[in-house]
Amino acid sequence: MIPRHSANTVQAMRPVGSFVAATLAELKQHATAGVTLLELDALAHQRITEAGAQSCYIDYHPSFGASPFGKVLCTSVNDAALHGLPHDYTLVNGDLLSLDFAVTLKGWVADSALTLVVGGNPTPSDTKLIDTCEKALRAGIAQARSGNRLGDISHAIGQVSRAAGYAVNTDFGGHGVGRTMHEDPSIPNDGEPGRGPKLKPGMVFAIEPWLMETTADVYTDEDGWTLKSVDGSRSAHVEHTVVITEGEPLVLTARD
């Protein structure tokens, strides 16, 4: 059963979407050479405290995690794809960094991610990886419409990814969002169009394509959390929290 939220509830979700968007935009500006992942996490933590929000990550302890996450920001660098546990690493120019951030504010969750190249000046392969993720996200959001089916979102993401020559991992992907970070349904990053539950107004989804350059397989780092590409290839990840409406999809975490 996929929860549906009233128009009033969707209005109540807007502040958390804006907060997540603004914090990610600020973190992106701070992610420069010489800054450590722990400093980025500390900045995110400070903003959470100031806003009276709660981290969705700090106590997060699913079956696949070795222990509670303990930080408020996922920082995945280079061959780290997802769930990057912040540690005492100092960023250098050229690092490919994904930031994933989810909080609760006034009882509602928003979840969003972006990928950047530290210092700008990305290589052509990093540019292609990031651009493909962003294009896949736009394609997935474009299918997040009343009357479509869940598989239409998955298929759109998968098609963009495969057309660019990337293999798709369907073990970790998007999800419903509401009072908690992970709600029904799960939204794999590839699938069959026209399949799955019908999309209806008031459903709220985190849509999150992620890609690795030359593999679809990950392993868990010895920190117990960070998922890395098995072949050492680099990874990108982007995400928005999106509401199905009567018309155009509403992106709660838009950074514009």
Ligand code: MG
């Ligand atoms: Mg996320």
